[in-house]
Amino acid sequence: MEREKFGSRLGFILISAGCAIGLGNVWRFPYIVGKYGGAAFVLIYLAFLLILGLPVMVAEFAVGRASQKSAACSFDVLEPKGTKWHLYKYGAIAGNYLLMMFYTTIAGWMILYFVKMATGQFDGLNSDQVGEAFSHMLEQPVLMTVFMAIAVLLCFGICAKGLQKGVERITKVMMVCLLSLMVVLAVRSVLLPGGQEGLKFYLYPDFGKVKEAGIGEVVYAAMGQAFFTLSIGIGALAIFGSYIGKERALTGEAVSICVLDTFVALMSGLIIFPSCFAYNVQPDSGPSLIFITLPNVFNAMAGGRLWGTLFFLFMTFASLSTVIAVFENIISFTMDLKGWDRKKAVLINLVGVLVLSMPCVLGYNVWSGITPLGAGSTILDLEDFIVSNNLLPLGSLVYLLFCTTKLGWGYENFLKETNTGKGMKFPRQIAFYVKYILPLIVLFIFVMGYYTKFFA
Template sequence: MKNREKFSSRLGFILISAGCAVGLGNVWRFPYITGLYGGAAFVILYLVFLAILGLPIMAMEFSIGRASQKSCAKSFDVLEPKQTKWHLIKYSSIAGNYLLMMFYTTIGGWMLNYCFKMAFGTFHNINSEEVSAAFSDMLASPFQNIFWMVIISIIGFFICSKGLQNGVEKISKYMMSFLFVIMLVLVIRAVTLPNAVEGLKFYLVPDFHKMMENGFGNAIFAAMGQAFFTLSIGIGAMAIFGSYIGKERSLLGESLNICILDTLIAFIAGLIIFPSCFSFGVDADSGPGLVFVTLSNVFNEMPGGQLWGTLFFLFMTFAALTTIIAVFENIISFAMDHGWSRKKAVIFNFILILILSLPCALGFNILSFISPLGANTTIQDFEDFIVSNNLLPLGSLLYLLFCTSRYGWGWKNFLQEANTGKGLKFPNVLRFYATWILPVIVLFIFVQGYIEKFDAPWNFILPILIVCCILYIPLQAWYSIQKANKL
């Protein structure tokens, strides 16, 4: 049997895992909700939930990957007790990775598109209405959406085709290094703008009164949600990297390093956004509007804005691409764990991802008449809803139960694997918390996500039924294929 590929260095593992965790939400959501709920006051709350919520589940994903030496497509089969059905978890994990890439490739394409637009001066000497119209025109163009989605997918799969060490690890190291350098350059530019100090005060000075004014309960849920979703836990996206590392280091310490890097990038993004917005008298919005409209207008007004805008969208492209490469590697490993060569897995999944990504790319134009979650929603909103509001929290809950239940892999096996090697150990005293309290917190996030998404409790029923139906068909097909192969 061919030996499993391994990272060439600990740094490679940390940077690639952090690259998977670092996503666009670090830029277009974290700074906004930080400003909304009292600046540094919210950051303190966020760090607490990152430690008690995201960190232990990440350590569990890494442990399952390292102990099984498989991706989530096979890890539960290897570790589950005989005659149990824990391996069924893999179907939601596999679906989660594919669904994530079905819309993330389109958004990553937007970033690359705008990087070129900025570099070639598309926004030079145009007003704010024209900047806003440029974003709307991009969304309305099937060609632009599909072309840049294909380009970002080609880049991602080409890197993965070169192998773990020579492709994924090497390129991710360079991209994460450049990402930090670009961010630091942009921070220096932002904090030296006129009136930038007011933006820094708004972002960095703790304002507990503002937190209470906007609702302490809302702040708690926002901190819990950001701490949970920022790490991409629950669909096995992290477990694969656990299978690529040795036993030299304990996994809680490595998880902590990744959480620190992820938080640092989100925090630095705020140091770019708030001074820039305050300097030019615009409100820091959230979501795509912040990146493609608000900040594009800011760069348009800024001296040397063409350069700074190009660097910003290059940074955003790297943030998107590191996640895309990491998830592509996970998807490729599903096939490789079933005996496929890397080349065959890359070609098959490249074609499959392009086909699966078309609904999202066309959902803003040709298929814009489809509003799955109500008026003014798109196919991308629905795909994001399935992943973020369903598969991530429910998947995390299953990982938790598998690692803590005596009917699953069990606490002792998890603790032994997590604590193997040098570094920070997972405390045994947290067993009660991990077994009984943490699952309740995850369930709360799941339920609260529905409450936030829909106006009334009875509106939950239709989306849940739709999600169940959509997931049932491909998962049942996959299960039937696996059953047929065993006969």
């Protein structure tokens, strides 16, 4: 069966960026930038994005393009005879399914909040009532299931139309809307009376804060954010490598995706901090920022219902672009592995993902007594921990070692594939770094993930 291809380079870049751009860009990045010294932290983060995230992303793209397969079969095609690299396919497949087991629920929250904002359900509520609205939503398994199912059906429906007619066409429109909405919201936020203080907090380089938090902690936070923001290590990006031709070298394409990802993360802060400071609301991190803090800000703002609706539309696009990209990966896995056509792969995975998403939904209500990572934790926290702290770093290690060692595909084969085509080339001179130092950094992130979770 002829492998599908992207219709355009822009489609490839926007869809890969859509996969990388997710909720971490919005509810984690701005907060840690403010906490760890503003622009001083951003500079450290960008350095790590370049030396840590970028090479692993290029490795994934190279494996995908050289094999013309998803992670289900890419290692089988490229590995030396008699080696066992192909066993990682199960880690990659598990990573994509696990990610969707909780991400679909959060995408459902975004759609629900978009509807709530647009229909004026927050109008006139005080800050306690806005907080209660979020708690009330979590207590309703049926409501959460309905909106999770809407997200799943919508995204599988788009994937069912095929790569070019469905995934590429719709994601392009969503990403252009997402980027346009961000610019509009950021301009609005920066121009608010009192917003300048928030801008200063966010972007003013404060090396005192870096010192205060401890350089080690700041470096680890920058390293972790640079690593996790790109969704690398579970083959989620490798699939898009398999859909592109050899016209362009892969490093330049990966740089474009990192630039877009960083742009969205930085713009999120420009939306959030000036707004919070203008209305004396303490910006925090995680779901409460999006579902409690910001609705309060929009309530206090002139024309807040419109701005809140646009914000949740942007958040819906950000979450759905990731879901579509990972669904495409899951569909491709099953097509490569089982030899199914797209329609059958979509139908079976649609049912599978709906069932697999239920523990996360029920973890906030019916199964709220289950606290897998200690008091106060939920099933979502466990699923996120398995993906973020285990499969992403360990998977990245597999891709790195596969592309750089003689036991795997090998550095020469990797370079030849990566540097085929026009554009920025991957520098041969950094062989020692990518072979010996970068794997140790990834291993360090993996170990620190456990240390900070259970011992810090």
